Amino acid sequence: MKPILTSTLLFAAIALSACTDPARFGGADAALANGAAGAMTSGIVPGSANDPASPAYFQQAIGDRVLFEVDQSNLTPVGRATLDGQVGWLMQNMDYQAVIEGHADEQGTREYNVALGARRANAVREYLISKGVAAHRLEVVSYGKERPIEVCSAEACYAKNRRAVTVLAGGLTS
Amino acid sequence: MSSWIGIRALALGLAMLAGMAVPAMAQQGPLRIEITEGVIEPLPFAVPSFQPESGEAGQLASDLARVVAEDLTGTGLFRQIPASAFISTVSDFNAPVQYADWKAINAQALITGAVNVQGNTLDVKFRLYDVFSGAELGNGLQFTGTVDGWRRMAHKVADAVYSRITGEGGYFDSRVVFVSETGPKDDRKKRLAVMDYDGANIQYLTDSGSIVLAPRFSPTGDRVLYTSYESGFPRIYVLDINSVSRRVLESAEGTMSFAPRFSPTGQTVVYSLTQGGNTDIYTMDIASGQSVRLTNTPAIETAPSFSPDGSQIVFESDRSGSQQLYVMPATGGEATRISFGEGRYGTPVWSPRGDLIAFTKQNKGRFHIGVMRTDGSEERLLTASFLDEGPTWAPNGRVIMFARETQGAGGSSSLYSVDISGRNLRPVRTPDGASDPSWSPLQK
Numbered sequence: 110m111k112p113i114l115t116s117t118l119l120f121a122a123i124a125l126s127a128c129t130d131p132a133r134f135g136g137a138d139a140a141l142a143n144g145a146a147g148a149m150t151s152g153i154v155p156g157s158a159n160d161p162a163s164p165a166y167f168q169q170a171i172g173d174r175v176l177f178e179v180d181q182s183n184l185t186p187v188g189r190a191t192l193d194g195q196v197g198w199l200m201q202n203m204d205y206q207a208v209i210e211g212h213a214d215e216q217g218t219r220e221y222n223v224a225l226g227a228r229r230a231n232a233v234r235e236y237l238i239s240k241g242v243a244a245h246r247l248e249v250v251s252y253g254k255e256r257p258i259e260v261c262s263a264e265a266c267y268a269k270n271r272r273a274v275t276v277l278a279g280g281l282t283s
Numbered sequence: 284m285s286s287w288i289g290i291r292a293l294a295l296g297l298a299m300l301a302g303m304a305v306p307a308m309a310q311q312g313p314l315r316i317e318i319t320e321g322v323i324e325p326l327p328f329a330v331p332s333f334q335p336e337s338g339e340a341g342q343l344a345s346d347l348a349r350v351v352a353e354d355l356t357g358t359g360l361f362r363q364i365p366a367s368a369f370i371s372t373v374s375d376f377n378a379p380v381q382y383a384d385w386k387a388i389n390a391q392a393l394i395t396g397a398v399n400v401q402g403n404t405l406d407v408k409f410r411l412y413d414v415f416s417g418a419e420l421g422n423g424l425q426f427t428g429t430v431d432g433w434r435r436m437a438h439k440v441a442d443a444v445y446s447r448i449t450g451e452g453g454y455f456d457s458r459v460v461f462v463s464e465t466g467p468k469d470d471r472k473k474r475l476a477v478m479d480y481d482g483a484n485i486q487y488l489t490d491s492g493s494i495v496l497a498p499r500f501s502p503t504g505d506r507v508l509y510t511s512y513e514s515g516f517p518r519i520y521v522l523d524i525n526s527v528s529r530r531v532l533e534s535a536e537g538t539m540s541f542a543p544r545f546s547p548t549g550q551t552v553v554y555s556l557t558q559g560g561n562t563d564i565y566t567m568d569i570a571s572g573q574s575v576r577l578t579n580t581p582a583i584e585t586a587p588s589f590s591p592d593g594s595q596i597v598f599e600s601d602r603s604g605s606q607q608l609y610v611m612p613a614t615g616g617e618a619t620r621i622s623f624g625e626g627r628y629g630t631p632v633w634s635p636r637g638d639l640i641a642f643t644k645q646n647k648g649r650f651h652i653g654v655m656r657t658d659g660s661e662e663r664l665l666t667a668s669f670l671d672e673g674p675t676w677a678p679n680g681r682v683i684m685f686a687r688e689t690q691g692a693g694g695s696s697s698l699y700s701v702d703i704s705g706r707n708l709r710p711v712r713t714p715d716g717a718s719d720p721s722w723s724p725l726q727k
Binding site: 224 | 467469496516537541555557583599630670672691
C-alpha cells in the first residue's frame with residue numbers, strides 16, 4: 110500500500126508542476142524522459158518531436174488532447190482517432206503513465222464544470238482502457254473551468270477549452 | 284411608539300412584496316421608510332461625530348460615526364444628512380436632544396454616541412432617536428471591545444440601529460471568506476482570504492501555490508471548508524480560521540471531492556465526490572470521517588446545501604438532462620425537483636431564515652442570481668450579466684453576495700451584493716479579483 114501511495118503522490122506532483130509549465134515537454138524534460146524510454150532513431154534528435162518515442166512526439170504528432178461539444182462528454186470521431194493514436198503510443202512506451210485532465214469552458218457554474226470535466230476525462234480513460242491500456246497507468250483529474258488555454262469569451266476559444274488532455278508522466282522507472 | 288410599529292409592519296411588507304410595485308403607504312408616525320412604485324425613499328438620518336470621553340478617543344469617535352453611516356447608507360434604505368447641514372451640535376452624550384434643530388434639516392433618525400478608550404479597551408455607547416416623535420427609539424446600548432477591533436463596534440451600533448428601524452436582524456458585524464484572484468485568465472492565481480463584510484481587515488489564509496475553490500464558513504464562523512488542488516486532485520479541506528491550520532477531509536484513492544458545506548450543527552459536511560467520472564452527493568461526520576452516500580445516479584449531482592433546520596438538502600442535478608434544482612431529505616432518499624423555469628439552475632443555497640433558496644440561473648447566454656421559495660414557487664431573478672454565480676446569504680437572509688466575472692480576454696471576477704428585492708446592487712471592495720464568497724453568521 111505504501112509504495113503505491115508514494116508513487117501516486119509523486120505522479121501527482123509531476124502532473125501538477127507539468128501543467129503550470131507551458132513548455133512542459135520541451136527541452137531537458139523530454140530528453141530526460143526519452144533517455145529512460147530508450148527508443149532512438151539515427152538522425153533524429155532524441156526527445157525532439159521527430160523522435161517517435163518522445164513525449165513531444167506524443168503531444169504534437171499524435172495529439173495529446175480531444176475536444177468536446179458544449180456540455181457533452183461523448184467522444185467525437187476525430188477524438189476517437191486521436192485516442193487510437195495515443196493507445197498505440199502508450200502500448201509502445203510502457204514506462205509512461207498518464208493523468209488525463211478534463212476541462213470545461215467558462216459557460217457554466219464552477220462545481221458543475223468540475224463534474225463535467227471529470228466526465229470528459231473519464232470518457233477518455235474508459236476509451237483508452239477499452240483499447241488495451243492498463244487501467245493502473247491512467248489517472249483522471251478535472252480542472253473544471255479553472256485552467257482555460259484560450260481566453261476570449263467566444264466559441265472559437267470555448268471549443269479549445271472544452272478538452273481532455275492526456276499528460277504523460279513517468280519514464281522514470283528501470 | 285406607533286411609528287415604531289408602523290416601521291416594523293412596513294419592513295415586513297417590503298420583504299413580502301419585494302420586487303413588486305407598492306403604492307405609497309400612509310404612516311401614522313413620522314419616522315418611516317416610504318415605498319413608492321417599488322422604489323424605496325431612503326430614510327434620512329444624522330450621525331454626528333461620537334463624543335470622545337477620554338483623551339485618545341478623538342479619532343475613533345469620528346471614525347466610528349463614519350463607519351456606522353457607511354453601513355446604513357450601504358443598505359440603500361438610509362440616507363445620511365451631511366454634517367454641513369447640521370444646526371445643532373451634540374457636545375454631551377447625556378444632554379437633552381434639540382429635536383427642533385434636527386427636524387429642521389429633516390433628520391428623521393438621529394444617532395449619537397460616546398467613546399471611551401482605556402489602554403486597548405474600547406467602550407462605545409449609542410442612542411437612537413426618532414426625531415419627529417421627539418423620543419428615544421429603544422434604550423441606549425453599550426458595547427465593549429478592543430481598540431484594534433473598533434470597526435466591529437461601529438458595525439454593532441449600525442446593526443442595532445438597522446434592526447430597530449427595519450425590524451430585521453442586522454448583518455454588518457459579519458465576515459466574508461472568499462477566493463482572492465490575481466493574474467491573467469489563463470494563469471490565474473487563487474488563494475483564500477477573509478475580510479469584514481465591507482471589505483475591511485482582509486487576511487489571507489492560504490498561499491497561491493494551488494488552485495483553491497469555494498470556501499464555506501462553519502455555522503459558528505470559526506472554521507472554513509474549501510476545495511484545494513494541493514495534492515494534484517481536488518480534495519476537501521477544513522481550516523481553522525484562528526490558527527490557520529488545515530487538514531484534508533476526504534482523500535479516497537482515485538476520487539475527487541469538492542463543493543463542501545457544513546450542516547447547521549457544524550458536525551457534518553455535505554459534498555460531492557467523483558469516482559469513475561460520476562459525481563454524487565455524500566455526507567461525512569467530521570469527527571469520525573464516516574461518510575454516507577446520499578445520491579446514486581449517473582447524473583452530475585453537486586452543490587448541496589442544508590436547510591437551516593438540518594432536515595433537508597437542496598442540490599443541483601442534471602438527471603433530467605439539464606442542470607436543475609432538487610430537494611431531498613438530509614438522509615438521502617427521493618428527491619423532488621423544484622426548478623421548472625426556462626434555462627439551467629445551479630448552486631442553490633438555502634436562506635438562513637429558511638424561507639428562500641438562492642441560485643445561479645443560466646438562460647440564453649446570460650447568468651442570473653435569483654431566489655425562489657423552497658418549493659420552487661415565486662422565482663425572482665435579481666441580477667443579469669455575462670457571468671454571475673455563487674450566491675451567499677447575509678446572516679439576516681435579506682441580502683445576497685455573489686461573484687460577477689466580466690467578459691473577454693481581460694475578464695476578471697469581483698464581488699457584488701444585492702437585496703433579495705433586486706435593489707441596491709453594489710460592488711464589494713476587494714484589493715484584487717474575488718470569487719466564491721461565503722458570508723459568516725453574525726459575530727458574537
